[in-house]
Amino acid sequence: MILVINICKEKLHYYEFVKPICDILEKNEIKYFVKYYKEVDKKDLDKCNKIVICGTSLFDNEFIKNIKKFSWIKDIEKPVLGICGGMQIIGLVFGGKIRKMSEIGFYSEYFDKNFLGLLGKCEVYHLHNNYVDFSKIKYFEVFCGKEFSQAIKHNEKNIYGVLFHPEVRQKGLIEEFCLS
Numbered sequence: 001m002i003l004v005i006n007i008c009k010e011k012l013h014y015y016e017f018v019k020p021i022c023d024i025l026e027k028n029e030i031k032y033f034v035k036y037y038k039e040v041d042k043k044d045l046d047k048c049n050k051i052v053i054c055g056t057s058l059f060d061n062e063f064i065k066n067i068k069k070f071s072w073i074k075d076i077e078k079p080v081l082g083i084c085g086g087m088q089i090i091g092l093v094f095g096g097k098i099r100k101m102s103e104i105g106f107y108s109e110y111f112d113k114n115f116l117g118l119l120g121k122c123e124v125y126h127l128h129n130n131y132v133d134f135s136k137i138k139y140f141e142v143f144c145g146k147e148f149s150q151a152i153k154h155n156e157k158n159i160y161g162v163l164f165h166p167e168v169r170q171k172g173l174i175e176e177f178c179l180s
Contacts, residue, residue: 001177002032003048005040007055007085015113018054021083024174037069045072049081053086055165058129059102060085067092075150079158081116081177084128087152087161091132094139101148102129106169115143115151116160116174124150124164129179131163 002025006018018034025032035044037053045051053070055061063069063085073080073093082090088098103126105141111118134140134149144151152161166173 001047002030003040003044003051004032004034005037005051005053005086006034007037007060007063009060010057010059013057013060017056017083017165017167021052021054021174023076024167025038025169025178028175028179030178037063038066040069040072045076045078048078051076051081051083052174052177053080053089055084055086055127058102058127061130063089063145064092064098073159076169077157079177080160081174082159082161084163084165087153087163088130088132090152090159090161091134091137094137096132096134098130099133100129101131103127107164109144109150109164111144111151113143115153116173116180118144118151118170118173123169124162124166125168126164128163134161 070089106125109124110121122173131148132150134142140152142149150163
């Protein structure tokens with residue numbers, strides 16, 4: 001069972017950032033449930049076997065003010081995938097700092113090593129104003145991104161993050177995370 005965490009302050013943004021993840025899970029007949037991040041509790045974390053923290057719109061940064069709601073990430077022993085804002089959350093929980101940078105559109109990224117099924121040159125969709133520099137955070141390996149960390153994994157835990165939106169391009173990444 002996958003816990004899909006919605007970080008969208010605006011209810012309509014659910015359809016752009018959370019629903020596409022749910023559609024991928026439904027297509028693959030993967031059981032899941034969705035919770036708004038402020039409502040996630042220990043019972044939800046115990047019930048799931050994996051967690052996806054979805055992204056949100058460019059100017060929806062409310063989750064940054066509520067980063068304590070995600071303190072469970074440091075101690076969880078279950079796989080976590082953070083997408084865009086979700087990756088920023090992971091970085092903040094592990095001591096990183098938010099930096100400003102805007103990228104919108106399709107970009108080619110290069111993966112030197114396999115990252116949840118991505119290898120070599122891959123087209124991805126960027127939609128973000130912020131990022132966290134994971135090269136400065138202990139315990140994380142950066143798999144992609146020379147200037148800005150685009151794909152990361154914790155060295156000791158199954159915690160992954162992508163700054164791009166795989167629900168737009170690279171849906172197989174989400175499938176690989178959820179099915180492996």
